[in-house]
Amino acid sequence: MAATSAPLSKPGSQGSSERYGSESGAEEKAQRATFEYFGWVYHLGVNSIGREYCHLRFLFVRGKYMEMYKRDPHQFPGIKPIRRGVVGYTLTVEELGRRKLNGGDIYVLRLYNRLDETRKGEIACASAGEARKWMEAFDHAKQQAEYELSRGSGARNKLNMETEINLEGHRHSVRRYAHGLKELIKIGQGPESLLRQSSNLGVKVRSDGYIEGDGGDAIEAHEWKCVRTIDGVRIFEDVAASQSGKGVLTKSVGVIDANADIVFEVLLNLDRHQRYEWDMLTVDLELVDSLDGHYDIVYGTYDPKYFPGWYSKRDFVLARQWFRGQDGTYTILQFPSTHKKRPPRSGYRRTKINPSTWEIRRLNTPMASNTARCLVTHTLEMPSTSWFTWKNNHHSKFENSVPFVLLCQVAGLKEYIGANPALKFEASTTVVHSTSSEVSVSNTEYEDTEVRDEFYDAIAGDSLSEDEDSDDDNDAELDNDAELDKKDKKVKLKNVSWAITSLALKRISALDANKELDPNASPVNVDPSQFHCSMHQGKDKKDTNCWTTLDGAGFMIRGKTYLEDNYKVMGGDPLLKLIAVDWFKADNTMNKIALHPKSLVQCEAGKKLPFILIINLEIPAKPNYSLVLYYAADRPVNKNSLLGKFVDGTDMFRDSRFKLIPSIVEGYWMVKRAVGTKACLLGKAVTCKYLRQDNFLEIDVDIGSSSVARSIIGLVLGYVTSIVVDLAILIEAKEETELPEYILGTIRLNRVKLDSAIPLQG
Incomplete structure (x- = not known):
């Protein structure tokens, strides 16, 4: 069975699922480790007669397969799951935050298909830490599905047959494939602790080596x-x-x-x-x-x-x-x-x-x-x-x-x-090393049509069986306490002397970035004055309700040796040129802007450009807004480059690489803190839809698809007329050959006025 891209941790270490370490050689590492997550959660929902339920359930994540039990299958061998399914690349997990349960707080996660949000379900955990670990488990399951998909249908069938690996068998290729120990990653302490923690949270419970810094990816002006x-x-x-x-x-x-x-x-x-x-x-x-x-x-x-x-x-x-x-x-x-x-x-x-x-x-x-x-x-x-x-x-x-x-x-x-x-010790994860799974599932079971269903179909349950809906007494008999440990991974940002090295680093970044475009093509003249848009370009720093261009010196990106030492360097000039910005409003969300007849992409000058990247930030409000950024290249994209793989790649690949770094340059300090300066993989934080046609790629970013993002945007909109915000767009580099990173595009938005947005008319 193939596994996630996370490497094996050393025996006795904590929270191995967080130790991503070097991101290079992911496929090779995926062939050495088998990750299995399990633990107790609450299953929340509404049954066929409209009754809300909250059942204690044992959840198992094995590769891309997921199962739900009434009891711990480790303690009750042979017990059958009540729900089974697989994780597909369209699975989205959203944090819904805290919710009251029996006078205490639980942390709710919503699982849904980003292409069909009617297919959904909810689970809940007793602590924020457990919710975070389950999100990592689902992310690893998606990586498993993506890895199998990338190897083709033949490899996918083979992986299904090798889900449970028999190390004592005679198939040597299987033994080599399963080299190493299985990672059995337990989340949570057990049902008694889960119930006690979530229903009685109010119970009274009887710097060396650190370098000070905000740890952000944009340089702030605080002193x-x-x-x-x-x-x-x-x-x-x-x-x-x-x-x-x-x-x-x-x-x-x-x-x-x-x-x-x-x-x-x-x-x-x-x-x-x-x-x-x-x-x-x-x-x-x-x-x-x-x-x-x-x-x-x-x-x-x-x-x-x-x-x-x-x-x-x-x-x-x-x-x-x-x-x-x-x-x-x-x-x-x-x-x-x-x-x-x-x-x-x-x-x-x-x-x-x-x-x-x-x-x-x-x-x-x-x-x-x-x-x-x-x-x-x-x-x-x-x-x-x-x-x-x-x-x-x-x-x-x-x-x-x-x-x-x-x-x-x-x-x-x-x-x-x-x-x-x-x-002092987080009761969230126990890592157990085993040469074989204590809960085995035969290969034939995974060939059943039921397992081919997406897991959110299985967890949603439009109607509940009598067996599941009447098991409260059985749940009360469950008992599974464990000692828990955890090890956290935090990327380390080291200081360097920017005054000495910034120019050299810029040149290195620009040199590598040039490989992203076709070196054999003659560059064309990209003249922003040829394109008309609804938001004007600022003339100077005093101009408001406008956009301006900027270099990447205010952003920190991954350097050439990032996989070895986590060094980040100052960004260089962006690869693509910002040519226009539109500021639209409408009652409904706006997407596929590039296909609109009046879009600059459809004008004669736009059609002559070698490549255009359109970023459509869909902002939820009343009315809804869309901030549309148009970036142009002066040469065609090199299809063998990272940008080429991103432009013509799968949505899974794009979601895992599309990165944005925000920075509030001027504005109320609480807005700065809310937005932060950390890079965000937008494809994992919110729903992104991609449109690739002709000479352009459009990315529609639905900020309203995340409750956290909606909350932050709500705060930002209250101060938007008094803030100056810088944005940098990147494709995250994960392999040594992709480093150093380069900045794809930047923009500065200066005190934007909401009422200046114009309707997008047909």
């Missing part, structure tokens, strides 16, 4: 200066923002010996007994409303001792918005809010809280270490007058101020988790 150190936590001031006179950004940064998932859970937990362990300021917190899985409203009161005076009782209403990036970093946005369920309270003074953010980022740990580590950053906006008064004149009073207590919450978290060993 952080450490102004104080308290209990191993550093407090910083953004000197650049302070000099602007628009307020002061401060942050506290600390390394916590725990998994990022654990810290995230602790921060979101509203239980007063747990918060009393680390939060000096807050007295009570109460959930007022949950708008979706990534957004809620909280009411709370403050400790009166920090508010001396006749009006000492203070309360507040807080909005929280959170999401997890593709690199596993959690971001929590907190800002003042109002709610009709919590009007001003007699005897209390309503306090408008300072906007703040939490960022929890995993750090590398030594291979032999059993301790996970994460970097926790709490950023806080403060009035400049108050900050400078405390900083320069009254140091003693600063210790008694509310901002100081808020910044000290990182230190409180660090000490609280350090005093509770049970919180």
Whole structure:
């Protein structure tokens, strides 16, 4: 059986599914390892009579095949799955965030076919960490399906026959193919722990080698200066923002010996007994409303001792918005809010809280270490007058101020988790090495027509059998506890002297990028003035509601030796030239823009261009918007290059390589934090549809297909007229021959006005 592109981890290591390591030689590694994921989840849905159900189920992911059981098949050999199916390349897994269950929180994942969203189903986990591990399992299953598909139908049939490998058999080719140990990756502790954790989350539970940096893929203008150190936590001031006179950004940064998932859970937990362990300021917190899985409203009161005076009782209403990036970093946005369920309270003074953010980022740990580590950053906006008064004149009073207590919450978290060993280890994954699967499925079973169904068909279940719908008593008898470990992989970004090397790196990048276009063809003149669009090109920095071009110096991309040392280098000039930008609005989403009769692609000048890349960013709102970017090449695409493989490749390949790096250059700091500067594989984050015809490739990016993306876009649109955003488009390099990366195209959008969008008319 072929497996994923992830390499085998060393025996005893944790969370091997996260150790992607070098991405070169993926096929060779896929032929050495067999990955099997299993664990307990909740199966959510609605049966044929409209009744909602939530069943405890044992889920098994074996290569591209997936099975669901009522009981753990390791403990009950011979038990038959109640649902079976395969993962296809069109499977999409969306995080729906937190949902209430029995007074506690679960984390819901929606599985659906991106070509037919009526084929869908939902599962849920007890923690954010387990949800993340299941997403990795599904991603590995998709890689398995893609690998088999790339080898053709004959190879696919062979792989189906070799799903369960008999190492004691006489087929030597099979033994060579199955070289190495199987990876049995267990997710979660078992049904009792799953039920206990999700239904009673409020129960009270009795920097060396680190290089400071945001770890982003775009260079930001912040200039952080450490102004104080308290209990191993550093407090910083953004000197650049302070000099602007628009307020002061401060942050506290600390390394916590725990998994990022654990810290995230602790921060979101509203239980007063747990918060009393680390939060000096807050007295009570109460959930007022949950708008979706990534957004809620909280009411709370403050400790009166920090508010001396006749009006000492203070309360507040807080909005929280959170999401997890593709690199596993959690971001929590907190800002003042109002709610009709919590009007001003007699005897209390309503306090408008300072906007703040939490960022929890995993750090590398030594291979032999059993301790996970994460970097926790709490950023806080403060009035400049108050900050400078405390900083320069009254140091003693600063210790008694509310901002100081808020910044000290990182230190409180660090000490609280350090005093509770049970919180230091993430109970998410156990890796077991085995020479044969403990749960065997015959080859003939995988030839059944039922297994050929996509898994979201199997998990959706329009109608439930009596056997499945009446098994609550049986579920209560399940028991499967286990000790769990995990090892996190975090890409390391090392510092270099850009002043010395930037010019050389630019030349290297440009030299390699030139190979992407046909070297034997004569370049044509690409003149943007020949093309008319709805958004005008800016004349200078003061111009607004416009777009401009820029080089790639503000973005960090993978260098020539990235697979060996994870070095990233400054980007060079983009390969393609931005020739036009359209800003459309419509009641419905707009796609296949290039086929529109009035599209610049259809004009005479557009037809003469060797190649045009159209990026259509579909933005959900009322009305819907489309930002359409047109990039042109002065020569035809080299079909043997990475760009050629992307342009004429499969949608699976495109989804796995289409990358975007965002950077808010100017704008409200919370918008900057929400958008971030990390590269995002758009094909894995949202639904992308590709249209390849004639001399163009159009990519329609449905931002509304992800609840997290919708949430971030909603925040951005509220400030869009005051922000300047840079974007870089790349094709991710995964093989040594594809390095160094190059930037495909860039754009700067300067304070775009929503009402300037024009209807796309026929």
